[in-house]
Amino acid sequence: MSSEIFLKPKYDFKVPIDASAISPNEFSGKTLEGIKNIKIWEGNKEKTLGDLFIIEGNTSSEVKNMKIILEGDFSKVRRIGSNMSDGEIIIKGSVGFHLGEKMSGGRIIVEGNADSWLGSKMKGGLIEVYGNAGDFIGAPYRGETKGMKGGTIIIHGNAGNEIGCWMRGGLIKVKGDCGLFPGIHMKNGTIVIYGNTEGRCGALMKGGKVIILGKVPTVLSSFTFEEIRSSVKANGEKIDGPFYVFTGDLNEEGSGKIFISTLNNTHLKFYEKYIE
C-alpha cells in the first residue's frame, strides 16, 4: 500500500538546516511519531523534525512505497533525499543545496527552483526540476574528483555554472540556458543543453559528451574540430542537428566530444574550411 507523508515548515527558516534525514529510506518503517523524533541540525542546534515541520500522513514499511510531499519554502533546507535508494519525494516549492546527494534510486520532483549541487555524486534514479537550478549540478564536493555516476537530472528552467563537473556517467538535461563551464573535468556521461550557454564548454574534460542546441560564444582553443554530423544520440534518444563536433580537452589529453548546433551558431562557420 502506498503511503504519503506531508511536511510543512512551521516557520520561516533563517539558518541552514541539514536535512539528510528527509528521505524515504529514513522514513520507511517508522511511525509518524518516530519520524517526528528524527534528529536534525538547524544551524548549530540539534532539533527534531517535529520541531521544525508539521508532519502528517501515513507511513509504509517498504521504501519503494514511500512518498514524501514537501509543501512550502525549503530553500534553506539542505541534503534532502541524501542516499535515498527508492521511493519518491515531491517538493512543492523551492529547495536548498545538495538535493538528492549520492542518491541511487527513486524519484525527486521539484516544482519550484533547486539550488546548487543538485544530484551531487548521484548514482541512479531521477531528479526533475520544473524551475531553475543552481551551479555544480551532479558535481562532487569541492576538491573531490568523483562526480555523478549514473541516473538522470532534468531541469526545465535554466541552470548555473559548472554543471556536470567531474561527471562519470548518467545524463543531465537542461531545457533552458546554462552558465559557464558545462562539463568541466567531465570523464563520461552526457549533458544536453537545449538553450544557450555562456561558453567554455568541456574545459579539462577527458571523455563524455556535451550537446548544445542553443548558442555558444566560442569553443576553447584546446579543442579540435572534427566533422559535421547530422544527429547525435544521448542515452539512446536521437537528437537532430546538424552539429559541429569538437574533441578535447587536449590539455588533458582527453577525448571528450562537444556537439554544437550549426544552425544557431553561424559564427562558428569558419571551422568548416577545415573539413577536407
Place this chain on the structure above:
Amino acid sequence: MKILIKNGYVYDPLNKIDGEIMDIAIENGKIVESISGEVIEIDAKNMIVMPGGVDLHSHIAGSKVNSGRLLRPEDHYKDIEKKTNIRRSGVGHTIPSTYTTGYRYSEMGYTTVMEAATPPLKTRHTHEELNDIPMIDKGCLTVLDNNWIVLDYLSKNELEKCAAYIGWILNAVKGYGIKIVNPGGVELWGWGKNVKTIDDQVPPFNITPREIIRGLCKINKMLNLPHTIHLHTNNLGTPGNYRTLIESMKCVSDLSNGSIILHVTHVQFCGYKGYSWITLSSGAEEIAKFVNENKYVTLDLGQIVFGDATTMTADGPFQYILYSLSKNKWINSDVEAETSAGIVPYRFKKKNYVNAIQWSIGLEIALLIKDPWRVFLTTDHPNAGLFTSYPKLIAWLMSKKAREKILEKVNKRAKSKMILPSLEREYTFYEIAIVTRAGTARALGLKNKGHLGIGADADVAIYDVNPKEINPSKEYKKVRKAFRKAAYTIKDGKIVCKNGEIAENIFGKTYWVNVDIPKDLLVSTISEVKGKFEEYYTVKMENYAIHENELLKSAPLKINSNL
C-alpha cells in the same frame, strides 16, 4: 599537582628499565624521587608506563602545511571533531587543523613533536600555527641548505662566518636545528633543474651537494647544536637512489669522532634499487648493512601506510616528479622563500607494485638495523602516512603475523621480490619505547624528554596492555588498540588525556636554540650580510627576526658554541 603512578610496568630505556613494576612520582611538572601529602593516585596495574612519545619528524605547521589544507577541502569534511566543554572543534584527516593535531597526538600518548621543515622567511607563520597546537611541546627545524647567503659562504669556504650567520638565523627565527632538503637541487629547481648525484655542480655558486652536506655538518659541530644535521637526501623518490643515500652518509664519515653526526630522514623514500619504476626493488639490505657498520648515523623510517596521504616536502623537483606520475592536483609553493615546497595528494595502494615495494622498504630497514637507538618510527606525516597510523606501525614491527596479514593482500609481483616475508625479527615493548620516545629524544638532544629519571619532565604515557600476559606477536590487535588511545597521557605533570579522551586543554612549550656567538664575529658577519639581505629579501633584516614574545611559551636552549 602531585601524581603517583602505581604498580605499572615501566619501560624507560634511557635508564635501562625494561618492564619493571615501579611507582612514578610527579610533582610540579617534574619526575621526583617520592612525594607525600595529598596526591592523585593512578592505578597502572597491568598497564605499560612509558615516557611521553617524541616525534622528531612530522609536518604539522607552517606555510606548506597550510597550503595543503587549502588544496584539499575534500580531505576534511568526512572527519569532523565536535566541540566539547574541553576541546575545540576542528577537522581531521591527512592534514588536521591545528587543534586537532595536538589532540590526536596527545590521545596516542605523544607529548613532543618536531615540525620537520620550515623556510626561515616563513617561520613566523610556522610559529603562529605552533602556538595554536595544544597538548604538545614543539619546535621547528629550519631549512638552511638552499639559502643564498649560506651557499655563498660555503662556496668560499668561510665556515666561521657561515656558522655565525646560521647561528644568527636560528636565533632570529627561533629554529631548533639545521634541516637540509635536497641540497643544491632545490636551489636549481628555481631554474627548473635538479641535481642527479652529490657531485653535480650548483651554479652560480659552483658548489656540490657533497660540499653543502659536509659544510653544514661541520657548522653544526661548531655551533654545538643539540640535534645533528637533519638530511633529506638528493634524488628522493627516484629508482636507484639508495646509492645517493649511501654516498651522502659516507661523505661525512671522516667528520665523526665516534659520536652521531648525521640524521637521515624518511629513509624509505631514498631506499630504492633498480633502474625504473618497473624494475624497482628494495635497497634496505645495503642501507642496513651500512648503518650497522657505521655508528655515526641515525635514520627515521618515513614508513608507508596504505591509504590516503598528502605528500608535502620542501623538495620541489621531487614533488614535480610525483605530480607527473599521479596527474593529481598540486601546488608548488615557497619558491620565493629559501626553499621550494611542493604538495601532491596521493593514495598508496596495496595492489600497486611500486607502493607495495615502498611499504616493504621501511619495515625491512627497521627490522634489519640491529640498533634500535639509531632507527626511529615515523611516517613523515602526512607524506607516507598519517601520524595517527603509528599504532599500526608498532603492530607491524612487533608482529610478523600482522605483517603477513598485509602481505596476503599486496601486489603479488612485489611480494615475490621482497625480503620482508623472510624477516623473523619482532620488536619488544622495550625496543618500541626506544624507537618512539627514548631514541628520538636522545637524537634531538632534549635532555628532559624521553625518560622517567629524576628531574625529567613529567611527560608520561600509560597504555592499557599487560606486557607480561600478552603475546604481541599473536595479539597484535590488542597492542594496536592500546597504543591508539592511551589510558592516560600526562603532560607537564597534568593529566591531559584519560582513556583516549582529552581531559584538559593545555599548551606546551616551543623549543628553540639560543646560540651564543662571539660578539665581534657576529657583528662583522651581520654587517657583511646586511647589504645582501637588502638586495635579496622582500623584508628588512629587522622584520625577518621573530621576537621571543611572538611565541606562546618560549623555551630557549642556551647553547655555548665552539666558535
